[in-house]
Amino acid sequence: NAGVTQTPKFRILKIGQSMTLQCAQDMNHNYMYWYRQDPGMGLKLIYYSVGAGITDKGEVPNGYNVSRSTTEDFPLRLELAAPSQTSVYFCASSYDPNTEAFFGQGTRLTVV
């Protein structure tokens, strides 16, 4: 049972570079989320999606973009990476927001 799979696990970016964090789930969940977690801090919602073709901003969307062309995939795009985007990024999915959210293992991103 794969659950939620995130790639890559680690990445170092230079300031100004771009990259896409991949997230895939095999549970046929409509709801998917991207969070960032800074050291010693909780989860901050970046973007979320309630189904294929539908996305919305969370509390910290600046500097990021998302797309949801299929139920399974929810990639997060970083344009013009900045040191402030150094964080651990978690993707999650759920059947609906009132049920258990399943998280991936995270992507550790460092921007230098």
Add this chain to the structure above:
Amino acid sequence: QKEVEQDPGPLSVPEGAIVSLNCTYSNSAFQYFMWYRQYSRKGPELLMYTYSSGNKEDGRFTAQVDKSSKYISLFIRDSQPSDSATYLCAMSRSSASKIIFGSGTRLSIRP
């Protein structure tokens, strides 16, 4: 004011102690309350789930919701070193599109 407030800790207790973790919230519409446990360098995993007010027990863990005070708690009995982790409260309301997480409390159980 944040919708969900949680003391970040860290909290350090000896093995075998009873641990109490708490969150307060401001939105009275919240009806679904969850506790997630996150081990170091891992993603959070659901530990306890409660709908509306009341208590729920699962082994050494008890989740308590007091909607009148907008206060939820997680109790851990006979704490073990393996309980050392960050505990995040989370909540949502009917017809919501997202879960709201607390900032997490880092817990350490000393052998």
